[in-house]
Amino acid sequence: MIEIEGVSFSYRTGEEDAVPALSELDLRVEPGRFVAIIGHNGSGKSTLVKLLTAIQYPTGGTIRIDGVPVDEENQWEVRRKVSVVFQDPDDQLVMNRVEDDVAFGPENLGLPREEIAQRVESSLGALGLREIRGRLIEDLSSGQKQRVAIAGALAMRPRFLILDEPTSLLPVPVAMRLVATIRDLNRRENMGVLHVTHSMHEASLFDRVVVMEAGRKILDGTPAEVFRHVERLRKVGLDVPLAASLAYRLRARGIHLEGDILDETDLRAALSAVRSGPQA
Amino acid sequence: MEDSAPPILELRHFGYTYLEGTPRASEAIRDASFEIRRGERVGIVGATQSGKSTIVDSFAHLLRVKPGQVFYEGRDIAEPGYDRARLRREVGIVFQRPDSQIIEDVVGADVAFGPTAAGLSAAETRERVEESLNTLGLPYPEYRLRYVHALSGGQRRRVAIAGVLAMRTPVLVLDEPMAGLDPRGRRELLELLFRLQDERDLTLIVCSASLTDASLLCDRFVVLDGGTVVMDGPVREVLREVDRLAKLDITLPEPVIGARELRKLFPDFPTDLLTEDELEAEIVKRIGAA
Numbered sequence: 135m136i137e138i139e140g141v142s143f144s145y146r147t148g149e150e151d152a153v154p155a156l157s158e159l160d161l162r163v164e165p166g167r168f169v170a171i172i173g174h175n176g177s178g179k180s181t182l183v184k185l186l187t188a189i190q191y192p193t194g195g196t197i198r199i200d201g202v203p204v205d206e207e208n209q210w211e212v213r214r215k216v217s218v219v220f221q222d223p224d225d226q227l228v229m230n231r232v233e234d235d236v237a238f239g240p241e242n243l244g245l246p247r248e249e250i251a252q253r254v255e256s257s258l259g260a261l262g263l264r265e266i267r268g269r270l271i272e273d274l275s276s277g278q279k280q281r282v283a284i285a286g287a288l289a290m291r292p293r294f295l296i297l298d299e300p301t302s303l304l305p306v307p308v309a310m311r312l313v314a315t316i317r318d319l320n321r322r323e324n325m326g327v328l329h330v331t332h333s334m335h336e337a338s339l340f341d342r343v344v345v346m347e348a349g350r351k352i353l354d355g356t357p358a359e360v361f362r363h364v365e366r367l368r369k370v371g372l373d374v375p376l377a378a379s380l381a382y383r384l385r386a387r388g389i390h391l392e393g394d395i396l397d398e399t400d401l402r403a404a405l406s407a408v409r410s411g412p413q414a
Numbered sequence: 415m416e417d418s419a420p421p422i423l424e425l426r427h428f429g430y431t432y433l434e435g436t437p438r439a440s441e442a443i444r445d446a447s448f449e450i451r452r453g454e455r456v457g458i459v460g461a462t463q464s465g466k467s468t469i470v471d472s473f474a475h476l477l478r479v480k481p482g483q484v485f486y487e488g489r490d491i492a493e494p495g496y497d498r499a500r501l502r503r504e505v506g507i508v509f510q511r512p513d514s515q516i517i518e519d520v521v522g523a524d525v526a527f528g529p530t531a532a533g534l535s536a537a538e539t540r541e542r543v544e545e546s547l548n549t550l551g552l553p554y555p556e557y558r559l560r561y562v563h564a565l566s567g568g569q570r571r572r573v574a575i576a577g578v579l580a581m582r583t584p585v586l587v588l589d590e591p592m593a594g595l596d597p598r599g600r601r602e603l604l605e606l607l608f609r610l611q612d613e614r615d616l617t618l619i620v621c622s623a624s625l626t627d628a629s630l631l632c633d634r635f636v637v638l639d640g641g642t643v644v645m646d647g648p649v650r651e652v653l654r655e656v657d658r659l660a661k662l663d664i665t666l667p668e669p670v671i672g673a674r675e676l677r678k679l680f681p682d683f684p685t686d687l688l689t690e691d692e693l694e695a696e697i698v699k700r701i702g703a704a
Contacts, residue, residue: 174596175566221594273440275462277663302594305461305623306665332596335668371598376668376690383694389701398675406679408701 136163136186136294136326140195142349143181155181157349158195165200165293166324168317170337170357173346174371179330182346183298186328188212200293214243217287221299223279226286232274233258233267236285243290257285260319277308281315288319294326295319302332313339334361334375338396345372358394377401420488421449422585422617423473423505428483430468442468443641452584455611455618457628457649460638461663466621469638470589473505473619503532506583510590512567512574521547521565521573522558528581539580546576549613551606568599572606579610587619592627600627607631624665629653629688637662650686669693 138161144154156178163169173179184190185197188209197204199215217239220226229235236257240250258264261281271279280300287295297316301309313329313336320327329340337343338357345353345360347370353360361367361378373379381395381404391404429444443465450456458466471477472484481492486501509515518524525546529539544554550572562573571591578586591607592600604627611618611631620628628635635652637645639662645652652659656674659666666674669687673696677683680700687693 174598175568273438277462299594303590305663307663308462371596373597376672376693379690380672380694380697383690384697384701387698389698398672401672402675402679405676405697405701409679 135165135198135200136161136328137198138162138182138195139197141185141192141197142194143185143190144193154349156185156192159349159351161344161351161354163294163326163328165326166320168320168327168341169329169344170340170342171328171330171344171346172332172334172337172372174332177346177370178349179346180298181349183218183296183328183330186294186296187216187218214290215292216294216296217290217292218296218298219280219283219287219300221302223276223283226283227271227279230270230272231267232263232269232271232282235271235282236263236289239286239290253289253291257289260288260322261285261315277304277312280304280312284312284316288325292325294328297327297329299330299332301336306333306335309333309336334373334378335397338375338378345370357396361396419452420485422452422454422487423619424449424485424488425469425472426483426485428469428472428479430472430477430479441641443638446638446641446643448636448643448646450617450619452617453615454634455632456620457625457632457635458619458621458638459623459625459628459635459664461623464623464638464662465641466623466638467589470507470587470619470621473585473587474507475501503581504583505585505587506578506581507587508571508575508578508589508591510593512570515574515577516562516570519561519563520558521552521560521562522554524562524573525576525580528577532581542580542582543576546580549579549606549610550576551602552576566599568595568603571595571599572603584615585617585619587621589621590623591620592622592624604630623663625653625659625670626665626667629667629670649688653686653688654684656685 138159141156141159142154143156171179185192188204191205199212202208202211204212227235229238233254237250237254240253258267261284263281263285271282301312316327319325331337343357343360344351353363361374364374364379364382367374375396377395377397377400380401381391385391389408392407393404395401395404425446425448428446431439431441433439458469460466472479475491475498479492481490484491491501516524518527522543525543526539529542547554547557552572562570620631622628629649632649635649636643637652645655653670656670669690669692670685672693673683673685673687683696
């Protein structure tokens, strides 16, 4: 369980121009949940990631992960509970070859050889990387590199996987396959996932969507609940998935569309019902 | 009237293999032929590793191009004695990672780097820096002394573009200009690029794995797959081939994805749609207002 209670954070604390990056944030994420976090740049998403991974510490409030307070004293224990993957895999990959990079984390934990080998094996398998395990990382595509970064994070066997815009440099079909893989891991390993993204379409695939703005949580709910707030999201510079936006516009024209509309398939189904519905 | 001037850029059976002759040799592109006319706005699109970046690098002569394959204003850029420095003053490239091309700590100094290195006077340099920063929505008085590292990703990308713009190159190449930007950053940059197109007589080349913004910025797409040109035509014509595009690992514009799905309901639904407004209009046409 991630418990964030009244957490604030300011960069350059103590100076007059301290900018609050987070203000009294409350957020609880149960184990095994699949949560998307959206918000534009500067909304506090990345600060939240830094606090959850003990890179920075709150200037107010507390964060506990499985009951362990996130502070300097517990930083190593915290980092065994959460693994993070960043936007650009080139910032994260340290070894030359795929399998060596995946082994890097577990080796630093000082685990027995067999345990390391077993973790590397299962992580490579989970990300579909077995066939390219011996390849040089510099020869991989950006999507493959991001898979290697996630395999490395997974090999740490974290309780929570924190993904900080891991898909923003990938073409959509590649990003979608990656999200599907992460979803699969989430279910099989009961590993909680917090996924920061700018893609509303991606966010609509999660169990829960948290919207950040100016260091605060402004919306929190299922995708259907959150993406109903078309005007509110637009006001803070965010989009909604195209199908949700179209449904909003068509309804405003007086066209009656049934149900929650989050993607093209929902839209087609709703339009199909309109077309075959009783003629007025 | 037929345009008799040579194309500004032309590839003739262009091929390139990295690490040629070594065990790690990999062919990035083969037999690619197309020309770009002055003032055209062309999207070179394809999945990662489809050969896009190799083409961009060839335009700036960052690769050892073979003779007879790449031409600028009708001249072979690989012929002996070709003035490569001049080519770099003609073709401005903004690379995907702004940090790879920002070299000074302070915004004004970074944008001034190119013009200064090109030997322009201090007064001329200052004028160009001011104009470029203003054009990119980073007002000169406010931004010239700001530290680059303290700017957001979107602002850093604009500084990189300003640096290239200050060189006043007739050709501007943008490699993945929107990658990593949030929705607001994308909208802002898109607006700036529209204005830039209106104000200047630029030949624009947008290189991307995403057709979303390229379809709004360009008139024509050259589509690459596995190192070859598989489609080349006006943007809407290419978007009509949505089923072929869907097989490539590229980002399709959301209206096109929506239209493709709605074609299952309305077989005559067009897929060459660029905006949400166009998609809405097509739906309303078929459903009618209630």
